[in-house]
Structures are given as C-alpha cells and as structure tokens.
Amino acid sequence: MAARLQNRSTPGRRRASHSMESVLTEAVALLDEAGEPALTFRALAQRLGGGVASIYWYVANKDELLDLATDHVIGSLLSDVEALPGSDDPIDDLRTMALVLFDAIVARPWLGAYFMRNTNAQSNSLRLYERLGAQTLRLDLTARQRFHAVSAIIGVVVGSAVDLGQEPPQEVLDGKVGRDEYLGRAVQAWRELDPAGYPFVHEIVDEFDGHDDADQFRSALDLTLAGLRLQAGKAGA
Amino acid sequence: MAARLQNRSTPGRRRASHSMESVLTEAVALLDEAGEPALTFRALAQRLGGGVASIYWYVANKDELLDLATDHVIGSLLSDVEALPGSDDPIDDLRTMALVLFDAIVARPWLGAYFMRNTNAQSNSLRLYERLGAQTLRLDLTARQRFHAVSAIIGVVVGSAVDLGQEPPQEVLDGKVGRDEYLGRAVQAWRELDPAGYPFVHEIVDEFDGHDDADQFRSALDLTLAGLRLQAGKAGA
DNA sequence: CACATCATCGAACGGTGTTCTATCGTACTT
DNA sequence: AAGTACGATAGAACACCGTTCGATGATGTG
Structure with a gap:
C-alpha cells in the first residue's frame, strides 16, 4: 500500500530512513541534473542511502514517482x-x-x-x-x-x-x-x-x-x- | 561447421533478407499498433523474420530508428x-x-x-x-x-x-x-x-x-x- | 516480554538496447 | 573454375532497467 502522510524521521544507524519528502526531493534533484533517463530507482536508492525496494513503499511504480515529482515542483x-x-x-x-x-x-x-x-x-x-x-x-x-x-x-x-x-x-x-x-x-x-x-x-x-x-x-x-x-x-x- | 552439405537438401534456417524500406515499414506498423513501447528491436526482428543484430546494419541505434520511422511517415x-x-x-x-x-x-x-x-x-x-x-x-x-x-x-x-x-x-x-x-x-x-x-x-x-x-x-x-x-x-x- | 505492524533491504526475474564475434551468400577477380 | 573480398545476417552475451518476493530489522502497544 501507499505511505500516508505520517513520517517518522528517527535516524537509524544501519538502515536508511526515508520520507516522502526526501524521496521526492532527491528524485527532482536527479531529474534536474540529467533529465528523465537519470532518474532510476537504483540511482535514487543510492542517493537516499538505502535499498532499491524501499522506494516502492512510498510509490507504486515509476509512473507515480514521475507524477508526484512533477506535482511536487508544480x-x-x-x-x-x-x-x-x-x-x-x-x-x-x-x-x-x-x-x-x-x-x-x-x-x-x-x-x-x-x-x-x-x-x-x-x-x-x-x-x-x-x-x-x-x-x-x-x-x-x-x-x-x-x-x-x-x-x-x-x-x-x-x-x-x-x-x-x-x-x-x-x-x-x-x-x-x-x-x-x-x-x-x-x-x-x-x-x-x-x-x-x-x-x-x-x-x-x-x-x-x-x-x-x-x-x-x-x-x-x-x-x-x-x-x-x-x-x-x-x-x- | 556442419552446414556445408546440407545447404540445399535439408533447408536449415533460411536467412532473412531485409531492406531499409521493410525495416521502416514494420517499425511504423509496430508503432501504429501499440505506440512507442511496442517498438523493440526484438519484436521488430521477429516481425522481419530475422535476428536482432541485423537491424543494426540499417540503423545506428533506437534513436535513429525512431527518427527514420518518423521521417518515413512525414x-x-x-x-x-x-x-x-x-x-x-x-x-x-x-x-x-x-x-x-x-x-x-x-x-x-x-x-x-x-x-x-x-x-x-x-x-x-x-x-x-x-x-x-x-x-x-x-x-x-x-x-x-x-x-x-x-x-x-x-x-x-x-x-x-x-x-x-x-x-x-x-x-x-x-x-x-x-x-x-x-x-x-x-x-x-x-x-x-x-x-x-x-x-x-x-x-x-x-x-x-x-x-x-x-x-x-x-x-x-x-x-x-x-x-x-x-x-x-x-x-x- | 510477546506481538503486530511499519519500514527496509538483498536478491532475483524478465525485459530492454547494444556489442561482439562468427558466419553465410554473392559478385568479382584471377 | 577456384579463391577471395565484402555486404549482410545472426546468436550469445553484457549491462542496465523496472519490478517483485521473502526475509528481517525496528517500533510502539498490550
């Protein structure tokens, strides 16, 4: 399912702890740097210091990621x-x-x-x-x-x-x-x-x-x- | 190694013979049927009855394929x-x-x-x-x-x-x-x-x-x- | 302390564009 | 007629992509 608006920002030691905000922010940063082809789940995960699959907790698929990122800057x-x-x-x-x-x-x-x-x-x-x-x-x-x-x-x-x-x-x-x-x-x-x-x-x-x-x-x-x-x-x- | 004698009597895999025209025509056909995601080198090769790499003799990469296909219909x-x-x-x-x-x-x-x-x-x-x-x-x-x-x-x-x-x-x-x-x-x-x-x-x-x-x-x-x-x-x- | 749930992650799957290398078939040379 | 050069074909492999699965760490609650 999708993440709701709640956000726990307790800093984990080994595991990365994200938030909808950080995901979208970094996604936009990647898009800004080198356009759409640069926005990959792997690149985004590395940037967030976490695993690839984690992003799917916040976002259903890449289409939705693009939609939310767009809406974010709009x-x-x-x-x-x-x-x-x-x-x-x-x-x-x-x-x-x-x-x-x-x-x-x-x-x-x-x-x-x-x-x-x-x-x-x-x-x-x-x-x-x-x-x-x-x-x-x-x-x-x-x-x-x-x-x-x-x-x-x-x-x-x-x-x-x-x-x-x-x-x-x-x-x-x-x-x-x-x-x-x-x-x-x-x-x-x-x-x-x-x-x-x-x-x-x-x-x-x-x-x-x-x-x-x-x-x-x-x-x-x-x-x-x-x-x-x-x-x-x-x-x- | 083995194909020397069987060339005529036993019809092995017939080699496909393409042309720029046929490549572009089939590419456009794929695009017409299901949009850009449907145009893949593998689908196009199968449609032409040949191998994937053969297409690269006519076209440098997918970008050029798209360009030529577009120009074709234009x-x-x-x-x-x-x-x-x-x-x-x-x-x-x-x-x-x-x-x-x-x-x-x-x-x-x-x-x-x-x-x-x-x-x-x-x-x-x-x-x-x-x-x-x-x-x-x-x-x-x-x-x-x-x-x-x-x-x-x-x-x-x-x-x-x-x-x-x-x-x-x-x-x-x-x-x-x-x-x-x-x-x-x-x-x-x-x-x-x-x-x-x-x-x-x-x-x-x-x-x-x-x-x-x-x-x-x-x-x-x-x-x-x-x-x-x-x-x-x-x-x- | 047990437990349910949230959140994370590594590994794997199927698909993609692209490259490498080997080969076939034909036309030309000798 | 044999040899050769080259246009054209193709299979296998590579790296990367989005996506899924199952396991597992973390957390607050009873």
Whole structure:
C-alpha cells in the first residue's frame, strides 16, 4: 500500500530512513541534473542511502514517482503564480502567468513532457489550471470559449516547452560537440540548401541563427493572446 | 561447421533478407499498433523474420530508428500537404495545412512526441517546414515575424498533439476500465470540488465532458491565426 | 516480554538496447 | 573454375532497467 502522510524521521544507524519528502526531493534533484533517463530507482536508492525496494513503499511504480515529482515542483510553481500581483487586465495577467510557467520549464526542461499528465490526478496541476482559468472569467466569453482559451494557452506553453526540452543528441551530451557548434552546423546546412527550393528557410536562417527561445515563446503567446483579445472584444461590443 | 552439405537438401534456417524500406515499414506498423513501447528491436526482428543484430546494419541505434520511422511517415504527410489545392489567402492555407498535420497525429498519436525532433536531420520535416513557411512569404511581415509565426503554428500543433498523444494509465490499457469511463471519473471528481475554490473548473466542466479534441485544436489554432492576421494587416496598412 | 505492524533491504526475474564475434551468400577477380 | 573480398545476417552475451518476493530489522502497544 501507499505511505500516508505520517513520517517518522528517527535516524537509524544501519538502515536508511526515508520520507516522502526526501524521496521526492532527491528524485527532482536527479531529474534536474540529467533529465528523465537519470532518474532510476537504483540511482535514487543510492542517493537516499538505502535499498532499491524501499522506494516502492512510498510509490507504486515509476509512473507515480514521475507524477508526484512533477506535482511536487508544480506546487512551488503554483505559489509563484499565486504571489503574482495581478492587474486590471485579465489577458495581461494570463500573459504574466504563462511567462512564469515558461520560465519554470526553462529551468527544468524535463517538466515540459510531464506538464499535462493527468490533470485530474495531480492536485497542484488542477489548482494551477483553475488559477489560469479564473482570469478568463473576467472576460466576456462563453464557457466553451473560456475552456478553449485556457487549453490554447497551455498548448502554447507546452508546445514551446517540448521544443525546448528535447535533449540534444549523443554528441552534445558526450561533450564532444558544443551545443552552439551543434546548432551552428544546422544553420550551415540550411544555408547550403538550394535557395530556389527552400526560399523560406533562406529567408529566416539568420533569425534562427542566434535566436532566443524566450523570444520565440513570447511571440507565439502574444499571437494567441491577440486572438483572444479580439474574441473577447467582439462579444463584448 | 556442419552446414556445408546440407545447404540445399535439408533447408536449415533460411536467412532473412531485409531492406531499409521493410525495416521502416514494420517499425511504423509496430508503432501504429501499440505506440512507442511496442517498438523493440526484438519484436521488430521477429516481425522481419530475422535476428536482432541485423537491424543494426540499417540503423545506428533506437534513436535513429525512431527518427527514420518518423521521417518515413512525414514523407507521405508531406505529399498530402503538397497536394492541397491552395487559395488566395495564405492564412487560410496555413490553417488547412495545420489541420492536415493534426489529422495525421490523431491517426498516429506516437507521431506527436517525435514531431519536432531535429528538424535539420530529417529531410522531410525540413521540407514540410519550408512548405508551411512559404505561406508566410505571401504575408507582409518581417523575417523574424515569419519565423515566429511558423514556430507558433507548429507549437500549437505539437501542444495539442502532446495532450492527445499521452497514453492513458494502466487501467485503460489493461481494458479493465473504458476510456470514456476513465474520463467520466475525472469529470465526476471535478464536479465534486468546492465551487467556491474552483469556480473556473465548475464553469467549464460541462464543456470538458464530451469535448472534442479536434474542436479544441481548431480553437487554439484559430486564436493564433487571428493574431497573425492582425499582425500582417497592421504592417500592411 | 510477546506481538503486530511499519519500514527496509538483498536478491532475483524478465525485459530492454547494444556489442561482439562468427558466419553465410554473392559478385568479382584471377 | 577456384579463391577471395565484402555486404549482410545472426546468436550469445553484457549491462542496465523496472519490478517483485521473502526475509528481517525496528517500533510502539498490550
């Protein structure tokens, strides 16, 4: 069965004594250090100074471990969002919130992939969802429009995050090739393409070279929010 | 040692003869049948009637197998996009293309996760990217705006695709719980939340219940395209 | 002190991607 | 026609993964 909220932190001498908190904290630490592949039960056990099977007392399987770890960090993310000042423009507030989300994913790229998992099962995710949606209640929209608006914003965040979160291929991880050099090669390959066959790629290759992920995200977000503003204004007038 | 004479008379193990095409086709078939976890080298080898190690002659590792398989199906997807009639409104054309992409991901949910991997390495992905971007060349935008517009549209597709592509948890896969029942439970749980603490969730729970993924995607896409139209019009006038 | 329960752990199982080495079959050389 | 080089295949083994099982230390209760 699963561990309940009780926690005995009496320090054992030979045997390791864990707690839900420590398990999740170390799991997140592993994820932060080297992404999802780094989070293995064996690595986690070693880190906790205990045995592998012990972790299964706190967690049913790896899926649940990932869920709880995600919810754990979303908890603090939720605090950040709730601490936001807020303005008289709900769409501005939505923008600010989305930027906080994006920043969190930049700091923890592995978050992106697990961001939308089972909104129902993760309490903090749901509360974050509510927090975003609450802003749409201040807009003149139908219920369906509100639902779709929040979905769209989260979609933009996740869409950018997935792009951002994908780990560079072996070469870069091994340190043989620097990340900049890796991207530089791609740019170089693009430049050598047939300009007649790839007019667009040639048009934007300079933009791609040395582009800023945050800029890219902000632009995508602002397009969606501009559309939303239009939608809210249309019904209102 | 023994096989010298028996070569013809007694048919020993016939050696399998593969090809890049057959490897990729069977790999895609496995992915279609049960998603990424179903694509293992052993399952693929058995399907090809050969040994496990043989696959490594065609492919360096699983990552490359996934890349090539993805590029394989994107190839036919590209044909669909190129066969599109096209109109005098570039944004309409972008919308149509995005819908084709979305349909492809609905048909092959595993595609979503690998959709954006290494645009540079996958030739068909790059051509698809070019095809989308070409439409923005018909709009009055800066190079950077064009770059960001295409990124945004792809972001919306991927964002929806990730949401769509995540496999339901164990219960549903085991067939113990139907997918509708599973979603129904979530809806039920939402309805039982404190209305004061979760006003937005209560507002949209009816919309979520029995919602259509395609509707959700189309709404998100249209918000982005509305923003883009605004942006293009502003600079033009 | 006995006891039930919580919590921990080593060892093992089946599965995975990957590598090593040996081999077959064919096309070309001589 | 025999020999050879090489493209292509394959079995066995390795290291690692998530997961399970059974045993056992620790702890508070009667």
